[in-house]
Amino acid sequence: MSTLAVQAVPSVKRDPLPVQLGLTVLALLAMGLFIVLPLVAVFVQAFAKGWQGYRAAVQSPETLSAIYLSLLTVGIAVPLNTVFGLAAAWAVTKFQFLGKNVLVTLIDIPFGVSPVISGLIYVLVFGAQGWFGGWLSDHDIQIVFAVPGIILATTFVTFPFVARELISLMESQGTEEEEAALVLGASGRQMFWKITLPNIKWGLLYGVVLCTARALGEFGAVSVVSGHIRGQTNTLPLHVEILYNEYNYSGAFAVASLLSVIALISLALKKFVERKTGQESQ
Amino acid sequence: MMHTSFRRPSILPGFWPALTYTIIYLSLIVLIPLSAIFFKTATSSWNHVWTVVTSPQVMASYRLSFGASIAAGLISVAVGFLVAWVLVRYEFPGKALVDALVDLPFALPTAVAGIALTSLYAENGWIGQYLPPLGIKVAFTPLGVIVALTFIGLPFVIRSVQPVLADADQELEEAASSLGATRWQVFTRVIFPLIRPALLTGFALAFARALGEYGSVIFIAGNLPMKTEITPLLIVTKLEQYDYAGATAIAAVLLITSFILLLGINVLQRRTRKFMEAA
Numbered sequence: 001m002s003t004l005a006v007q008a009v010p011s012v013k014r015d016p017l018p019v020q021l022g023l024t025v026l027a028l029l030a031m032g033l034f035i036v037l038p039l040v041a042v043f044v045q046a047f048a049k050g051w052q053g054y055r056a057a058v059q060s061p062e063t064l065s066a067i068y069l070s071l072l073t074v075g076i077a078v079p080l081n082t083v084f085g086l087a088a089a090w091a092v093t094k095f096q097f098l099g100k101n102v103l104v105t106l107i108d109i110p111f112g113v114s115p116v117i118s119g120l121i122y123v124l125v126f127g128a129q130g131w132f133g134g135w136l137s138d139h140d141i142q143i144v145f146a147v148p149g150i151i152l153a154t155t156f157v158t159f160p161f162v163a164r165e166l167i168s169l170m171e172s173q174g175t176e177e178e179e180a181a182l183v184l185g186a187s188g189r190q191m192f193w194k195i196t197l198p199n200i201k202w203g204l205l206y207g208v209v210l211c212t213a214r215a216l217g218e219f220g221a222v223s224v225v226s227g228h229i230r231g232q233t234n235t236l237p238l239h240v241e242i243l244y245n246e247y248n249y250s251g252a253f254a255v256a257s258l259l260s261v262i263a264l265i266s267l268a269l270k271k272f273v274e275r276k277t278g279q280e281s282q
Numbered sequence: 283m284m285h286t287s288f289r290r291p292s293i294l295p296g297f298w299p300a301l302t303y304t305i306i307y308l309s310l311i312v313l314i315p316l317s318a319i320f321f322k323t324a325t326s327s328w329n330h331v332w333t334v335v336t337s338p339q340v341m342a343s344y345r346l347s348f349g350a351s352i353a354a355g356l357i358s359v360a361v362g363f364l365v366a367w368v369l370v371r372y373e374f375p376g377k378a379l380v381d382a383l384v385d386l387p388f389a390l391p392t393a394v395a396g397i398a399l400t401s402l403y404a405e406n407g408w409i410g411q412y413l414p415p416l417g418i419k420v421a422f423t424p425l426g427v428i429v430a431l432t433f434i435g436l437p438f439v440i441r442s443v444q445p446v447l448a449d450a451d452q453e454l455e456e457a458a459s460s461l462g463a464t465r466w467q468v469f470t471r472v473i474f475p476l477i478r479p480a481l482l483t484g485f486a487l488a489f490a491r492a493l494g495e496y497g498s499v500i501f502i503a504g505n506l507p508m509k510t511e512i513t514p515l516l517i518v519t520k521l522e523q524y525d526y527a528g529a530t531a532i533a534a535v536l537l538i539t540s541f542i543l544l545l546g547i548n549v550l551q552r553r554t555r556k557f558m559e560a561a
Contacts, residue, residue: 084303117514217391
């Protein structure tokens, strides 16, 4: 390859060193200013009152109840959306049928809806003046401004995460392996557990992690349907807001730092999954 | 058989259960609740809806939301292009870490981003303290809204441009430069046309997300009526006043705008994909 003719032309891939250096420094400065600095600020301010203050904020009963409610929400919303993601990806990627593209577009809708609207729609359906409002109040059931509303809104916001990861992954894998297994006499269940699931495990894991991270961190939608009752209908992000509005900055940032750690873990896992799937496809 | 025309035959099991479950769950969680916005709007009188969505306070919020989203989108395009270029073309220590951090705004809860940015740009903040001598005020001004929306928008542009830039055939550039093009000509005539659709997609994605964004903005915006109130905030404000009809009318405007944007993005992405396959 390295003939004289090729070497005579200056390679455009390599910009001159000063240009490379200058652009790299500029890009790193921009990343530092826009993205890294806010993250650093969270942790520095979380410890503004020292380790003692941090522990007090994180271990306060209100924080613990917010952690509990956030985990409860995740515990319901994420499994629901995972089962849905598997079913949707199976139908959409392994079969050809009419209206498939429309279905895929509809699944993505929650990504395009403002979080505030994601909460509002459940108020319109289950609120006092909503479609089922009269019936619900007759039976003394409260959905919005209570825990069920928080779970519903979170489910809506995180709806496409697992499905989307699986659809793009399974689209590239095709159907040959599953067909071979069936032809060789495997049952549908054996095919799923021995062929499909091992093939998609990393993508599934990443989808679940993304879904979990977003479910824990959702603010706008949950804020609309939450009753904002301390110790009862406050998730972690809502608790951050309350502490912040009470000028308890170090407390707000301490709770925020918990959420930031989860965000960082999800970023690390993304790199890990990319490396894994990259190795397997080679 | 009835379904032969509906779907291509396959020996794989589970089509009907999977599809049925998908459609029922999609309808229950997404489609039916979302349709409530339009049913609710339809039950109000047209005059009332029009009065609400064109009231001065709401108009001011459109100007801020659209203006700040466009400004943040443009900044994201400029900065995002630079970062994507450096990440794809150059080698430097810590590159994998920087690449991973690009997704931070996707992963960080919006409320956390909101209070972090506010503390940075407040008058006693790490950045904010240096701004008043320059005559700039960021926190609690429209500039603060732009800062927050840029934080949210940046990864959309970087992640749109990166794969296209990595796939771009460098033989084209080498051909151009061996035919005597200067570096600047190569950039403007070869590279830029190649990544223009991806830049546009990134801008549209960032813009669409910025229009509906709530958590990262409300802390730094200060929410002064007519000055720094974004449209999603007005929906919340109306809801807190139990003005469901008003909140829904504004939501319908926002929702329709988002759907039109998403449709446009879909077309753009399809064109980019065709373009990349052809190349």
